[in-house]
Amino acid sequence: MISEAKLRANNYGKVVGIASRVSPISHGENNKEVEVEIPFENYLESRLIVDSFLGLSLLIPGTLILGRIKEVSREDLMSLSRVPALSVNEDPSSVATPLRIKVELISELIDENGVKEVVPPSSPIDPQSPVFLPNDDFVKTMLGLPIDGIEIGKVVEGYRRRENVEARISKEMLSHHILVIGTTGSGKTNLLKTIYSKSDIPLIAFDIQGDYIRTAIREGGRIVIPMSEDYAKMGIVPFLKLVFGRSSVDINIDRDLVNVDGQTLTFSSGEKKFKVTLMGFKFSKVAKDLADISTLFSPQGAYFFKLIIDNAIVDNISNWEKIEKEGKNNLHVNIHQYTLSNIERAVKIIQEMRILDLKIKLSDPGMTLQHKSIELDEPSYEELLKEKITVDLRWIMERGIDASVTAAYIIMNRIFKLKDNAYKQGKEILPYIMMFDEAHEYFPQSRKNEEGKESLERLINKIMRLGRVRGIGTILATHRPEDLNDLIITLTNSKVALRADNDALRRVDMEEYSKILEVSPPGFGIIRTFAYRAHNVFLRSDKFD
Template sequence: MSSNDTIDLRNFINQAKENASKNGEVVGIASRITPISYGKENNEIKAEIPFEVYLNKKFLIGSYIGISLPFSKSLILGRIINVERSDILAISKIPALTPTEDISSLTTPLSLTIELLSEEINGEVVPPSSPIDPQSPIFIPNKDFIIRMLGLPKEGVEIGNIMEGYKELDIRLKLTDEILRHHILIVGTTGAGKTNLLKVIMRNSNIPLIVFDIQGDYVKPAAELGYNIIVPITSDYSKSEINDIIANYLKRSNISNKVDKIVGPMVFLDGEKKFKINLIGFKLVKTYGLIAEVSPFFSSQGAAFFKMLTSNCEGTIDLWEKNCERNLKSLPLHQTTKDNIIRSVVLLRETGVIDTYIKEGKTDLYLDEPQYNDIISGKTIVDLRFVLEKGVSAATMSAFIIAERIFELVDSRYKNEGKETPFLMIFDEAHEYFPQSGRGDEGKEALEKLINRIMRLGRVRGIGTILATHRPTDLNDLILTLANTKIALRADEDALMKIGMDKYTNLLQSSPAGYGIIRTFSLKVHDLEFRSLKFAENSERKDST
C-alpha cells in the first residue's frame, strides 16, 4: 500500500471521528478482533472500549451507543446488550499455573455487544443496512442524536421518559395523534402502573376523551381536574332523592366539593375546580335498537325481532310484556327465538339501567342520556360503579350504548360534513368489555361487529381507543389485531406472549411500577424502554425535550 493510500484511509477515519464528535463523545472503536458480521438473522456487533475510558464512563446494559462509519459516512444508533471483561491471560490464552494476583493484567479493554437499532443515511433514518467497518469510532450519543435516531416526535401526549436499562434519561416519550388513532393496548399486572399511565394520558391529552371507569379509579382525579362525570343510575335507587344520591356519591368518591346547584339530573359543584355530575339512564323507546345490538342476551334473530316488536309498541321496559308480547305470539317464529326474546327482556329489566327514575321532591324524574355534543368537545368520566352492582353486563351495556352514540355523532359529522372528530375512548379492565368468550358464537359476532365499528371505522373518523388489561389472554383477539401500538408493563410470561413480547419476560417481571416497553409502527425503533410519569406530578411542568 502506498503512503497516499494510507493518508486517504486516515482521512476517512478522521472524518468519521469528526461526525461522531458532533453527535456525542468518542469512547472506542468497532472490534478489530472479532469479524463484524450482521444481517437479517443477527443485528449485533462487537466493540472495544479502552481500559482508561472504561474507568471513567459507565457502560450499562441497555445504554444507547453511536457508531460512525468511515466509508459509508453514515451514523448508527445501537444499544448495549452485553458487556465482557477479560484478564490478559484469557485474551492471550496463556494458562495460569497458580491462581496468583496480578493487578497489571486487569488493564484490558471492555468488550461490548451492541444491538443495532437505526441508521441515518443522507439525513434519513432507516433500519441499519450499511457494512460496519472495523475501527469505526464508537461514541456515547448526546440527547439530540438519540431523539433523532429513535424518531421521537416533538408533539404529542407526554407519557414518560426514555430509559437506558434502569437509568431514566431526560428525554420525553410522546404519543402522537397518529399513534392514538391507530389504537393502543396496555398490558400489565396489578400494581404495574396501568391506571397511573391512563391517568397521565387523561391529564396530558389535548384531544377530548371519555374514560369508562368500572372501579372508580378516575373519579376523584377527574373532579380535581374539573372534568365532567357521568353516572348511570339503576332502578335500585328509584326511591332515593337526588340530594341523597349525590351526598352518598361524593362521600363514596372522597370528593369534598360543595354542591352549587342542581338542575334536573345535573349537579354543578364548586371547589378548586368546578365540575358537573350528570345522573343518566336509558329509555327503552330511544335505545331499543342499540340495546338489541350491544346487550349480551339476544341471539341474532332475537335481536332483529325484538327491535321490530318494540318499534310497534309503546311503554317502559316494565310494560313490555303487556304492550309487546302479544305481537310476538302472532309471529311465525321458532319457539327458541320467542323464548330468547322473552328471556332477554327479563334479563334487560334485571340490569336496572332501562327506564330508570329517581325522586325529585314528590316527582319521579326519569333519567335520560347525556348531551353527546358536550362529551365530544371535552373530557368525561363515565362512572360505572352503580350499574356494576347489577352485574358486569349492566356496566358494559351502559358503556356500549354511550360509545355507540358517540360513534353515531362522529359518523354523522364525517358523512355530512367530511369532518373528522379527534376523540379518545379509554377502557380500563378491557377484558370485561371485550371478552374472548362467554357470549356464545352469536354474541361474539355481535361484539366483534361493535369492535369493528369503534376501532376500524372510528379510526377513519378520528376516534382512537386505549385499552388496558392484566388479562390479555381473556381479551378478544380482534382487539389485539387492531391495536397497532402495544405497551407492556410488569406482567407474567403468558400475558406477554399473547402480545408477542415474551422476550421481555425476565426484564419486566422484576421491573418497578411504570417501567415498560412500547412497541409501535410510528417510531424508527419499534421497541423502546420507558418509565411513565407519575400522575401526582405537577401538570404544568417544563417540557424536557
C-alpha cells in the same frame, strides 16, 4: 478518514472508543450485533451498562448508526495475553484493559444529496469506526420518537431514565389503537391516568372500579354515572355522598356544589370545576338498541320486537303489554307464539334489570328542592365529545352483566354514530379517545359463561375497524390479553408491555422479553410501535400524582 469520522461523531456526542480491531465485524438480516472496544480510561468515566445507547460513525460509508449495548465483557491483562497464572496475587495495573461490548444495531442516519433519513442499519461497519456516547437529540432522532403527542414517560437505558428523551404517544399512534398489558400493580392504570391527565384530545374512560374518579375531579372533567333503580331511590344528595365516600375524595356537597342543571351537578374542587351527570335510559329511546344488545332475543324475536316498537306509541317499559298489543294490531301479521313468548320473556328480564325509566329525587344544598323528582335521561353526547369523561360503571354493574353491558353499549354506540355521521357528511374529523381499563371485562371470558358480552365485543371490534378514519382511537389495558380476540390484538398497532408473565407476553408476540418484564418494577416497560424507528423502546412511565 478517521479524523472526518470523529468530527461527525463529535457533532452528536462524545467519542469514547472504536469498532473492534481484533474481531471480524459482520452483520446482516439475522445478526444485528457488532463488537466495539472502549479504552479503560473512557470506561471509568462513562459508566456504561447493558442497554445503554452508543453511536458509531462509519469510516467509509460516512453514515451514523445508533446501537444498544447487549453484552459487556471485561478481561484481566493475563487473560488477554493468554499467560497462565502462577499465583493468585492481586495486580491492579492488570485490570486496566479495554471494555469489550456487543452492540445491537438499531438505525442508521444516511445523507442522500443533502437529504437526511433514518433507515434500518445496512452499511458495512469498518474497523476503527469511532464509537460515541450519543446526545439526547441524536437518540430522539434515531429512535424516531414523536416530537408532539402525549408524554407518558422517559426512555431508559438499563435502569436509568434519560430525563430529556421523552416517550410520547402521537395522534397517529392513537388512531391506530394501543394495547397495554401488565399484571396487577405493574402500572397500567397509572399509565392510563397519565394519558387522561396530559391529553389535549377529548376522551372517555370506561371505569369499572372507580379508579378514574379522582383523576376526573383533578382534571376538571365530567363523571357520568349510569344509574339503577336501587340508587335512584336514594336521591341525588345521599347517592353522591356515597359515590364520593367510596372514591375517597374530599368533596363536601354543601360546601362545593356550585350549580344544579337538571341531572348534571357542577362542583368546585380547588382551582378547577368538575361535573357529575347522573344518567338513565328511557325505554322509548333505547328499545331498538336492546334488541341488538341482549342475547335474550332469538333472531326472530329481535326482528319482530323492532317491528312492534315501530308500530306503537312507546313510553314506559312498565306499559309493555299495551305497547305490544298496539304494535301487533298495527302490524296486521300473525307472529308465531314461540316468538311472542321469546319477546315477552326477554322484556321481563330486561325489566328486572331496573335500569330503565328511572326518576330521582333532586336536592340542592339548601334542600329547597328536596321533594322534586326528575326523570333521568341520557346526556348530550355532542357535549361529551368535547370533554374528558369518566363513565363510572360501578353502580350499574351491581345489577349484573346484562345491565352493565347495556349501559356501556349504548354510550359507545351513541358516540360512534355521531362520529360516523360526521364522517359521512364530510365534516371535519376531530380526534377522540376511548379508554378501557381492565379491557378483558368487556369481552366474553373463556372461563366464564358470559355470552351477554358478545354484543359489546362486536361493537368494540367495529369501533376499532372503522374508527381510524372517523377520528376514534382506542386504548385498552389488561392483565389478561388472552381474553381479547385476535382482531383486537391485530388492530392495536402499538403495544406497551409492563411487568407481565410469559403467557401474556406470548399473546402479543413479546415473550422474548419475559426474563426482563417478569421482574420489572412498576412503570418499567417496552413500547412496540410502527411509529418509532426502533422496533422496541424501553421506557419508565411518569408517575401520576
